[in-house]
Amino acid sequence: MHLEQIQKAIREEGLDGWLFFDHHHRDPLAYRILNLRNAGLASRRWYYFIPATGEPRALVHAVEPSALNELPGAKQVYSAWGTLKDGLTGLLKGANRVAMQFSPNCAVPLIAMVDGGTIDLVRSCGAEVATSADLVQRFDARLTPAQLETHLEAGRRMDAIRAAAFRHVGDVLRGGGSIDEYAVKIFLLQAFEKAGLFTDHGPEVAVNGNISNPHYEPLADACSPIRPGDVLLLDMWAKLKVPGAIFYDVTWVGFCGPTPPDEVRNVFTIVRDGRDRAFTLVRDHVSAGQTLCGFEVDDAARNHVAANGYAAQFVHRTGHSIGEDVHGTGANMDNLETHDERKVIAGTCFSIEPGIYLSDFGIRSEFNVYVSETDARVTGDIQTDLIAVL
Numbered sequence: 001m002h003l004e005q006i007q008k009a010i011r012e013e014g015l016d017g018w019l020f021f022d023h024h025h026r027d028p029l030a031y032r033i034l035n036l037r038n039a040g041l042a043s044r045r046w047y048y049f050i051p052a053t054g055e056p057r058a059l060v061h062a063v064e065p066s067a068l069n070e071l072p073g074a075k076q077v078y079s080a081w082g083t084l085k086d087g088l089t090g091l092l093k094g095a096n097r098v099a100m101q102f103s104p105n106c107a108v109p110l111i112a113m114v115d116g117g118t119i120d121l122v123r124s125c126g127a128e129v130a131t132s133a134d135l136v137q138r139f140d141a142r143l144t145p146a147q148l149e150t151h152l153e154a155g156r157r158m159d160a161i162r163a164a165a166f167r168h169v170g171d172v173l174r175g176g177g178s179i180d181e182y183a184v185k186i187f188l189l190q191a192f193e194k195a196g197l198f199t200d201h202g203p204e205v206a207v208n209g210n211i212s213n214p215h216y217e218p219l220a221d222a223c224s225p226i227r228p229g230d231v232l233l234l235d236m237w238a239k240l241k242v243p244g245a246i247f248y249d250v251t252w253v254g255f256c257g258p259t260p261p262d263e264v265r266n267v268f269t270i271v272r273d274g275r276d277r278a279f280t281l282v283r284d285h286v287s288a289g290q291t292l293c294g295f296e297v298d299d300a301a302r303n304h305v306a307a308n309g310y311a312a313q314f315v316h317r318t319g320h321s322i323g324e325d326v327h328g329t330g331a332n333m334d335n336l337e338t339h340d341e342r343k344v345i346a347g348t349c350f351s352i353e354p355g356i357y358l359s360d361f362g363i364r365s366e367f368n369v370y371v372s373e374t375d376a377r378v379t380g381d382i383q384t385d386l387i388a389v390l
Helices: 003-012 028-034 081-091 116-124 133-141 145-174 181-194 208-212 262-287 294-307
Strands: 017-022 046-051 057-061 074-078 097-100 128-131 204-207 231-240 248-255 349-352 355-357 362-364 367-371 376-378
Touching: 003 017, 003 046, 003 133, 017 028, 028 133, 046 081, 057 081, 074 081, 081 116, 097 116, 116 128, 145 181, 145 231, 145 248, 145 367, 181 204, 181 231, 204 208, 208 231, 208 362, 231 362, 248 362, 248 367, 262 294, 262 349, 262 355, 262 362, 262 367, 262 376
Parallel strands: 017 097, 057 074, 097 128
Antiparallel strands: 017 046, 046 057, 204 231, 231 248, 349 367, 355 362, 367 376
């Protein structure tokens, strides 16, 4: 735990402190941010308060008095429910506004780890509860240089696998053979394993109308054949099999024929240009040292798609945070599913992936962006035209 940095961030957010709470390991964010490895069962509630200045303090149950021993600060023990509130009131003494893993209206579900009853309890002790979303981003979503390198290396391996998968489909079709979505999924998974990559589910391999289900995943007994004339989408995410590795997550689209229909090419162009407008906005703001929020990045892509007549067919956010989980805890590029006012900050990685989904085909184009203090860059290959599978 980096206490000085955490307290500095608390002060910069205009807060009096950050209150951590857990019961039965419900909040993995608390354990990661506090670097808490030996809390035991957590079968009883514990609280840990980091004030904006001064020494942290803990409240633990008499059944598990050593739960927070590895963390700095004074510790108080409670047992009866009546003493819990007294202890929590003392823990928060002098603090009017505290952050917790709470999201107003559950706007950011990955942050909403603390139950409503606990929020009520803290408020009854006289403290206003604020969201810790921006604090979590600072201490859980920023990559170390070593983590960034795992992301880049995963990208190098996955870009090669993606290209090989499109070639494989083309070779089979040119040879007169048959292949389906599930067979390509297995091809990708086997390539991941050979390359030392891990994925928790997926990948998505979809043709034609199946693409318009953004979370479609083929099964052995529920998949479609891939034929000449089909639009083919590959959405892949994986990371190296090393501790702390960061996911790489991309989507590419191809056409199984010599000349895509005009509508397919037009929709791809709109999606690609919306993607690039969003990236340009990020790059220009970062290089100019200007503040940028997640919802503004979404607007850049969405406004372009809407201006071309497909607003209703772009049904998800423009992008999501990427970390040790494929959906990380940093700012999302979102002004649709939520109004994400979190800032795009240095050291974070996220996807940009607009899509248009029609009844007979869909297009999505995704790459990953890493933001440093002075610039923003795409971390892998960039699709500029439809892949010619045949």
